[in-house]
Amino acid sequence: MSKVAAIRAEGTRPPAAKRTRAAAGARPRERNCSVARTVAILSDAWTFLVIREAFFGARRFETFRVRLGLPRGTLAERLKKLTRQGILRQVRQSETSSRHEYRLTRVGLDLYASFIALLSFGDRWLADGAGPPLTLIHKDCGGEGHALECHPFVACSACGGAVEATRVTYRDGPGAGSAPLEPLKRSRRASDPSQFERGRPCSVARTLQIIGDRWSFLVIRQAFFGARRFDELQARLNIASNILADRLARLVAEGILERRKYQDLPERFEYRFSAKGKDLYGSMIMMMVWGDRWLSGGEPPLVLTHRDCGRDFTPVMVCDRCHEPIEPRAMAYRMNYPAEAALALK
Numbered sequence: 181m182s183k184v185a186a187i188r189a190e191g192t193r194p195p196a197a198k199r200t201r202a203a204a205g206a207r208p209r210e211r212n213c214s215v216a217r218t219v220a221i222l223s224d225a226w227t228f229l230v231i232r233e234a235f236f237g238a239r240r241f242e243t244f245r246v247r248l249g250l251p252r253g254t255l256a257e258r259l260k261k262l263t264r265q266g267i268l269r270q271v272r273q274s275e276t277s278s279r280h281e282y283r284l285t286r287v288g289l290d291l292y293a294s295f296i297a298l299l300s301f302g303d304r305w306l307a308d309g310a311g312p313p314l315t316l317i318h319k320d321c322g323g324e325g326h327a328l329e330c331h332p333f334v335a336c337s338a339c340g341g342a343v344e345a346t347r348v349t350y351r352d353g354p355g356a357g358s359a360p361l362e363p364l365k366r367s368r369r370a371s372d373p374s375q376f377e378r379g380r381p382c383s384v385a386r387t388l389q390i391i392g393d394r395w396s397f398l399v400i401r402q403a404f405f406g407a408r409r410f411d412e413l414q415a416r417l418n419i420a421s422n423i424l425a426d427r428l429a430r431l432v433a434e435g436i437l438e439r440r441k442y443q444d445l446p447e448r449f450e451y452r453f454s455a456k457g458k459d460l461y462g463s464m465i466m467m468m469v470w471g472d473r474w475l476s477g478g479e480p481p482l483v484l485t486h487r488d489c490g491r492d493f494t495p496v497m498v499c500d501r502c503h504e505p506i507e508p509r510a511m512a513y514r515m516n517y518p519a520e521a522a523l524a525l526k
């Protein structure tokens with residue numbers, strides 16, 4: 181039996197926990213999670229693309245439309261939604277003009293650290309033969325002619341040290357609890373993930389294709405909370421066994437999880453992060469920070485403690501050269517792809 185088939189076969193065992201809950205007629209519940217709230221926004225391919233182009237300086241409807249090749253209606257709808265969500269704001273193009281353009285708000289600009297975390301992961305693990313599509317330069321420390329590259333990392337706000345998954349403990353914050361799991365909306369992304377890279381090769385898009393799928397994301401998050409076994413994941417997620425088996429198989433195929441035997445008779449397997457999987461942690465906690473700040477009404481569901489310094493902290497994306505937090509205005513980019521790639525929009 182192939183690895184993938186074997187994982188799928190595991191999914192055919194009767195899910196005891198699920199049966200009980202289904203019998204009780206309870207709607208599945210999901211713990212409050214700032215990462216999930218952020219992923220829910222970013223995993224819509226069009227929304228993500230519009231925010232990305234805004235970071236690259238797009239402001240006008242026509243600029244977004246030409247760069248992304250989106251139908252007018254789709255673009256208008258996403259711009260409206262992002263404005264409603266407070267990520268973009270409409271500004272008159274000039275005093276006398278009745279036309280508007282779109283600018284990132286403080287909320288929108290604050291997504292930058294999440295984008296950089298997703299980008300760093302994509303650069304490290306998902307770049308093709310051409311290498312990372314973008315080189316980052318921190319203008320404040322990039323030297324003469326911005327020659328020095330910047331490789332940002334996630335640091336502890338209390339001690340400035342690097343933050344790793346195994347060096348963080350969690351406790352419930354004021355926003356802890358659970359809410360009914362929202363029914364899944366069909367998204368375009370699910371049917372055509374290639375849309376994510378529309379317009380330009382992009383490491384952020386590549387990473388979102390892995391964690392933007394809701395169930396894959398939830399499995400990864402449970403894995404960071406220590407869930408390793410099929411039954412355990414299934415009980416925590418209240419997920420249909422065939423869907424769980426499918427997502428585990430996919431995450432193993434993508435090299436995020438590794439399947440290891442922990443028992444011979446009967447054979448049982450558990451799932452552990454590979455080095456690549458562990459490295460998703462930076463993206464997860466930076467998205468958590470954003471969700472905590474803007475989507476949780478000031479009540480974060482989780483409080484993080486850094487074991488290295490023993491203090492509660494907020495993860496901060498900092499420059500590896502000068503250790504200062506990175507801000508979109510202080511960054512420059514070298515694009516490592518031909519200009520035509522940016523126009524291959526059809």
Ligand SMILES: [Zn+2]
Nearest residue numbers: 336339486489
């Ligand atoms: Zn610390």
Ligand SMILES: [Zn+2]
Nearest residue numbers: 318321499502
């Ligand atoms: Zn710097």
